[in-house]
Amino acid sequence: MSEFSLESPTEDAVDAPAAEGGRAAPAQPYLVLARKYRPTSFGDLIGQDAMVQTLANAISKDRIAHAFLMTGVRGVGKTSTARLIAKALNCIGPDGKGGPTIDPCGQCEPCRAIGEGRFIDVVEMDAASNTGVDDVREIIDASRYAAVSARYKIYIIDEVHMLSKNAFNALLKTLEEPPAHVKFIMATTEVGKVPVTVLSRTQRFDLKRIPAERLAQHFGEIAAKEGAEIEPDALKLIAGAAEGSVRDGLSLLDQAIAHGSGAITAEAVRGMLGLSDRNRTRDLLARILEGDSKGALGELNAQYTLGVGPDMALEALLETVHSITRMQVGADVDLVTSADGKQKLAEWADQLSASVLHRFWQLLLKGLEEVKRGTMALQTAEMAILRLIHAAQMPDPGALLKALDGAAASSAQAAPAEAPAATAAPTALASPAQAHPAPPRQPVFQGLPKSYDQLLDFFVKAEPKVEAWLHDQVACVGFSETELVLSGRAHDERVRELREEVRREFGVDLSVRFEDVAGAATVQEQKEARAAAERQSVLDDPAVRRVMDIFPAAQLIEYDLTGTEDADGAGVSAHSTQRNAL
Known part of the structure; x- marks a missing residue:
């Protein structure tokens, strides 16, 4: 029986008595479903319509590539497709006058011989066991000679990714420019291991996984041919376990038929597959x-x-x-x-x-x-x-924060009218110098700057080194049009540069002197103090405190005071994270 036959053995072939001696002919060995129902035509392939359409158009328009690469997961029909292509290219029709066709007749000698694996001009090589240069060299040498009895000499290389690097290199030139009578068809499950130089010389087809619905339908048709009764849910279980592979699914169906003795239930299949109910x-x-x-x-x-x-x-x-x-x-x-x-x-x-x-x-x-x-x-x-x-x-952190925000908003609305007096609480943590914020800086000045902040703004462009010294290392304790009083570490070079720039820009001889003033803070220290006070005001917010009580390991990562209406936390949006959290 043909290895590719879609029909089961006939009873006559199995039970017919011998012509001589009256003895019954020996029963044929059992053939597993995956081999028994292997596709014998492109119409039998399921789930690969795009590839079949491409090949049909290529054959009808005589645009047949010299090399094909079939890739995809196990059991989707890579090797079967390679043999079908060999049939399609070498079919001569029942009358012996046909040409390449997407629908091989299956009756002519090339079709029958290829199906039975005995056609001399179709050579299959298992690259998993023939990985070396010598194996490839045999193909290269044989490809020089014309086909014996076919239209094309076809080489099918299965698991081509198993070839060695040297074997691939030896094959490259012949693969790119083979003789007109030679076609290469390669199959692999791991296309990532095939060199790019080989991929660029082939026409690649990616065979898809078969959808579970289509597999279940296909398995149901085969079970009917086998005379087995199977529940629809059992078919779905087998199709799901096959993971898109026809061969895997047929193997499971074969096992299920044996397991259920012809009547297959979903419960039996679930037990056979070891699935949890x-x-x-x-x-x-x-x-x-x-x-x-x-x-x-x-x-x-x-x-x-x-x-x-x-x-x-x-x-x-x-x-x-x-x-x-x-x-x-x-x-x-x-x-x-x-x-x-x-x-x-x-x-x-x-x-x-x-x-x-x-x-x-x-x-x-x-x-x-x-x-x-x-x-x-x-x-x-x-x-x-x-x-x-x-x-x-555990409570949902997002929902908990929303609830706490709602509670904080409600408490803010219920606060007494004199509550605005409490708005001074967060700023009480700041230094006295921060009680009255500095006026906004102005980038353009008419005459000598009127404030220390304006002086810093001037030196941002005029002399950044002086601005950095005034901002980070010294504190201003007095400023007028003729005198600047600083507290901190003196720097003669910076003082000289400061006076020269003011004299050149404004025509004023500015006097600079230093006094030790306890508690005087630089501009940078004032900014850090304001940031610390603002952060503390957020941490003191009742809603935030409740979050910290619920999640003791939480840390305040960031906060947004945009739209804050009062100091007790209304309008504060705080984000926290918890270490070792879920």
Whole structure:
């Protein structure tokens, strides 16, 4: 029987008696579904419509590339597609007069020989076991000779990424300019390991994962041909476990048919795959949300007794949290969830906030990583569950801050009319020099600057070094049109530069002298004192204090006093973070 045949062996072929001796012919060996239903035409390929359309147009317009590269995950039809291309290019039709076609007849000698793997002009090489230069050199030498009985000599190199670097280099020139009668078709699951020099010389096709809905339909058709009764939910489970691979799904279907003896239920498939029951997973999540530590650990251990691994239990919880999040944003959930399950997920989607779901997701991911990495899987999973319960009982920081802001606003509105007198409280923390803020700086002066701040503004452009000295190192204790009195460390060079600039710009001989004044603060020290007083006023706000009481390890990162109406905190927006937080 052809390896690619889509039809099952006929009863006549299996049970027909021998022509001589009256003895029954030996039964043919069983062929697994993945080989039995391998595509024999492009119409049998599922989920690869774009590639089939491209090849059909190329063949019909005689624009056939000299080299193809098929890439994709396991089991999506890379090698099968390569053999179909070989058939399409070498088909001669039932009458022997046909040309290349996207619909090979399957009856001519090239089609039948390629399907049976005995066509001399179609050479398959497994690059995983033939990785060296010598193996490639054989292909290069043989490619010089014309095809024996076909239109094209075709080389199919499977798992091409396994070739060595030297083997790739040896193949490059022939791959770029092969003889007209030679076509190369390569297949790989790891296209990232194929050198760019090879990729640039091929026509690349990325075979897609097959959608679960299409896989379930395909498996149902095959199960019907096999005479097996299978529940729709069982088909969905198998399609989901296949992860887009037809071959993986057919292997699972083969196993399910054997497991169920012809009648396949979703429960049997779930047990065969070792999946945690979804109802029990939802029960476990319900106990976690209720804070029932004993019940949650009991449910986890009950699933473990039934054969569900701790990592599988956490993965099932992750899947449930993901489904809730998808339902919360209005997306569809997976195919397997029942109507009752969807109703429960919808309830949780309404009750839980997005921040809680994201927190659960991160904690479960961390727990799953610990389970897989550690040596005590069950105990690690239990601790992850307890950590999740603790997180479920904690208040949402965002909602808490909103509630505290609302409470602060209410208390501000209820304050007595004389409350504005308290506005002086935050500024009381500042130094006396800050009681009256300096007038705004003016960039342009008419005559000698009238204030110390204006003098600093002048020196920002005139002599930045003098401005930096006046700003950071000395304090002004007196200023007039003829005299500047400073307190702090004298600097003869800076004093000379200051007087020369004032004399040159304003024609004034400014006198500079120094006095030791206790408590005199530089402009920089005044700014730092104001910032500290402002920060302290935020920390003294009642709403902020309540947050700090609830989260003792919290720190004030930033605050915004824009729109602040009073000093007791109304209108203050503070942001905090908590170390070791969830």
